[in-house]
Each structure stands twice: as structure tokens, then as C-alpha cells.
Amino acid sequence: MKRSFFFLYFLASAFTALAQADTTQHIIAGRTNSPEQQQKPYVILVSADGFRYDYADKYKAKNLLALRQQGVQAQAMLPSFPSKTFPNHYTLVTGLYPAHHGLINNKFYDGKRHEFYTVGDRSKVEDGSWYGGVPLWVLAEQQQMLTASFFWVGSEAPIKGIHPTYYYTYNEAIPLAKRIQTVENWLRLPEEKRPHLITFYMPEVDHAGHNYGPDAPETERAVQLADSAMQLLTSAVARTGLPVNIVFVSDHGMTQVDTEHTLSLPASIDTSKFILSEGDVTVELFAKNKKDIRPIYRQLKKEALGYKVYLKTNTPRRWHYGAKDDCFGRVGDILLIPEWPKIFHSSPRKPVPGHHGYDPDRVKEMGATFYAWGPAFKKHLVLPPFRNVQVYPLITELLGLEYTHKIDGNKKLVKKVL
Structure with a gap:
């Protein structure tokens, strides 16, 4: 058989x-x-x-x-x-849209709660207060x-x-x-x-x-x-x-996706100044001090290769995913979005070949x-x-x-x- x-x-x-x-x-x-x-x-x-x-x-x-x-x-x-x-x-x-109902990703950071929601955490999945x-x-x-x-x-x-x-x-x-x-x-x-x-x-x-x-x-x-x-x-x-x-x-x-030439997290990001919500097709940065947003944004724009950098205030309108749409304060101050077929990947394991999350x-x-x-x-x-x-x-x-x-x-x- x-x-x-x-x-x-x-x-x-x-x-x-x-x-x-x-x-x-x-x-x-x-x-x-x-x-x-x-x-x-x-x-x-x-x-x-x-x-x-x-x-x-x-x-x-x-x-x-x-x-x-x-x-x-x-x-x-x-x-x-x-x-x-x-x-x-x-x-x-x-x-x-996700920024309007609150579940903006499979994993995301809530700046008001100061905690992450992840699909594998039953205490979050079964907590009705996360859902709009x-x-x-x-x-x-x-x-x-x-x-x-x-x-x-x-x-x-x-x-x-x-x-x-x-x-x-x-x-x-x-x-x-x-x-x-x-x-x-x-x-x-x-x-x-x-x-x-x-x-x-x-x-x-x-x-x-x-x-x-x-x-x-x-x-x-x-x-x-x-x-x-x-x-x-x-x-x-x-x-x-x-x-x-x-x-x-x-x-x-x-x-x-391209599993041989993946993107690494930019070295210029100071993790003592930013909380990171990392994913394969979105990386979001939450500034602990808002004064740090502009300097790192300009730096990331200069060195970006294989991905695009957005401020929360200048994401494409068709996404409904930016400052004006962020009803729950869960969208990062800065977003790094890879250009298809690139993905971010930080694990020592080879990434799986199939992915989603890109701009439809x-x-x-x-x-x-x-x-x-x-x-x-x-x-x-x-x-x-x-x-x-x-x-x-x-x-x-x-x-x-x-x-x-x-x-x-x-x-x-x-x-x-x-």
C-alpha cells in the first residue's frame, strides 16, 4: 500500500x-x-x-x-x-481590514498592552479582548x-x-x-x-x-x-x-520564494531602542523613544536592498495599514517589506519554499x-x-x-x- x-x-x-x-x-x-x-x-x-x-x-x-x-x-x-x-x-x-479589527498579523506587538499576540499562545488566542x-x-x-x-x-x-x-x-x-x-x-x-x-x-x-x-x-x-x-x-x-x-x-x-538568497535583519537597527516584530514578509519596528524613528528610517532607506522601508505614516493607501487605519496601536513605527520573491529569514534552518503575506x-x-x-x-x-x-x-x-x-x-x- x-x-x-x-x-x-x-x-x-x-x-x-x-x-x-x-x-x-x-x-x-x-x-x-x-x-x-x-x-x-x-x-x-x-x-x-x-x-x-x-x-x-x-x-x-x-x-x-x-x-x-x-x-x-x-x-x-x-x-x-x-x-x-x-x-x-x-x-x-x-x-x-486587519488594522481596523486588530489582528494585524499572525504575530504582532501591542504597544498599549506591551505584549505580543502570537497564534501559538492559547492564552491570547482565547482572550476576547484582543479581537475587534x-x-x-x-x-x-x-x-x-x-x-x-x-x-x-x-x-x-x-x-x-x-x-x-x-x-x-x-x-x-x-x-x-x-x-x-x-x-x-x-x-x-x-x-x-x-x-x-x-x-x-x-x-x-x-x-x-x-x-x-x-x-x-x-x-x-x-x-x-x-x-x-x-x-x-x-x-x-x-x-x-x-x-x-x-x-x-x-x-x-x-x-x-527565493530560499537561497534570503534577507537578514539590517545591522543598523539598535534593538535597545526598538521592539521588533519579525516575520518573513514583514518586519515592524516600535520605537521606545519617538525621536529615534527618523534617524533610523533615513539610514534604512539608504541601505535597503531587496526590501522597502515605510514609515507608519506613508504606507500605501490600498493597504489600509498605516497611521490613519491603526485603530489598536499595533502597526509598527517603521515597516520593512521584502520585494517578492525575497523573504526575511534569521533561523539557521533553510526556509520552506512556499510563502504568503505579500501585497496582493x-x-x-x-x-x-x-x-x-x-x-x-x-x-x-x-x-x-x-x-x-x-x-x-x-x-x-x-x-x-x-x-x-x-x-x-x-x-x-x-x-x-x-
Whole structure:
């Protein structure tokens, strides 16, 4: 029997995760759908992490190619800057750019708290005070519509004091087939207990893309795995007979980078004067004394080779990532952004070949995927690229949810696709 990369990967990750992960379903007691909400349709928001805009065509994902023909597809969906996982997953469910909702990167420094948020720190991930905006599940629960989450950024934290009614702590120990069965089980609950919004997340394509690059056979197999999962999920949904709309998205794309000629942190940076938030495609400097900003900025501009230097006050407007947008004080005073295909790398280990995080308006491979089908959607519709802040108002429209708070998205996509 052939041992594929995925068999080995899942075997290893399962043993690791089982030793430390919480694999139980969390259920918030005492909630029910209001009679009005019981009449609403259903939405499953699926994310295949790192599923680049062209992967379905590139790797002939037959199920997704057929499903998108039944509804709406975008030529690409543009992630927000930086095109990283946590910022963009949270943008999808809040309709806000990262600097507006607060999760500006997978790791970032908060100057007011004087501490870092990192994706691997459970105490931060599960602390609702780090998260701005009103996620879709919070909006729904506030209006007495039940929700469920089989993973999504923010779903494990009590944002505004609210969790989804049904949710799991993130782990990769639960088999994909069991996750899909759980979704079907949710949809078979009595009407008053049945979630109308379900979020569902798959990490496999991102893992393969990072470790092997977007053109590798391992990545092709990961795309085929996601494709098979969507066939199983749609079949499970069909068995329920419910009016379910499925929105299939990704958070970002993936690109091959130069692993032989990486960038080092500039020697001119005095770490006694600056707090550094380091990443592969963003390095942010926070000055302990604001008087030190201009001198080091001028020095870095002179010596910059393979990267660009920005003050927080002069970042490109299209990023929505600068002084005027920094609602939480988390964007650095100075930003170092490598020019594709360069990356910053400080580890003695050789970097992985696949990366993301670049400006999606300049690096096409950052483009994400958007497909949607179900009774609410038009059929055989192909859209030009649009920004991912538009997904939030689309899903609120599908579910008949009202909102009065300010978001960055609008109803333009809604008018085109429903």
C-alpha cells in the first residue's frame, strides 16, 4: 500500500495533537433559535487555508469545478494586507481590514498592552479582548440565531462575551470525515437547536504549499483532498434536504520564494531602542523613544536592498495599514517589506519554499478563492476580482441579519450574486 505524504502527515499530527488537544465539542447551554430565525436559510462558510485562486483549475479539482458552475465564482478574491492567515480569516467574518479589527498579523506587538499576540499562545488566542469588530457568529447569536464553528480564527474566544453555540478548540486530531459528519449532525438537530451559520476550516493545502511549494505534487494531493472533502460535505448537506448555501473561500494564496538568497535583519537597527516584530514578509519596528524613528528610517532607506522601508505614516493607501487605519496601536513605527520573491529569514534552518503575506495587488499569487452555490445564488456567474471585506455583508444578507456598526465592506457583491 502506497504511503502518501498525507497519511504520514495526519498520523504524525494526530499523535501530537491527541496528547495535548481538546477534541470535545463545546456547547453553550440555554440557547435556542427564535421562531423568526427558524425560518431563515442556512449558510456553511468553508475555508481551505492557502487555496490559491487558480488551484482548482491548475490541479483539476473536479468536484469544486462542477460546484462552482452551479453558482458563482470569482476570478480571484483579493486578501487584505498582509496576506496572512489570522488577519484574513478574521477579516472574512468581520468585514474589516486587519488594522481596523486588530489582528494585524499572525504575530504582532501591542504597544498599549506591551505584549505580543502570537497564534501559538492559547492564552491570547482565547482572550476576547484582543479581537475587534463583530464576527458573524456574534452578530447572529445577538439576534437569537444559533451558530456553530468547526474552527475559525476568533471562534474560541468570548468576543463581546459570546462564543458560537457549538464550537471546537482548534486541533488537527479530529479526522476530516468526522468533522463533516458533525456538520450533518448539526443540521439534523431540532429546528430550535439547529445552527443556521456554520464555519468550517481545512488547513491541509496551506501546510503542503508551505512545506513543498505551490507547484509540488504534495500540494496537488492536498488540493485533491480538499476537493474530495467538499464532495463529501455537499453530499452530507443534500441528505438533510435543507436550503443550505455554501460559500467556499480561502484566506490567501501561495508563492515560491527565493530560499537561497534570503534577507537578514539590517545591522543598523539598535534593538535597545526598538521592539521588533519579525516575520518573513514583514518586519515592524516600535520605537521606545519617538525621536529615534527618523534617524533610523533615513539610514534604512539608504541601505535597503531587496526590501522597502515605510514609515507608519506613508504606507500605501490600498493597504489600509498605516497611521490613519491603526485603530489598536499595533502597526509598527517603521515597516520593512521584502520585494517578492525575497523573504526575511534569521533561523539557521533553510526556509520552506512556499510563502504568503505579500501585497496582493502586486503579487498575483496571493490571490484567494471564492466560490458560492446554493438556492440563494445566481448560476453560472463569473465575477472579476474583489476584496475579501465584501464577504461579511454577503453572509449577513443570506441570513437576514441586521447590523448598524461600521464595516469596510458594502452591498455591491450582494447585488451581483444573489
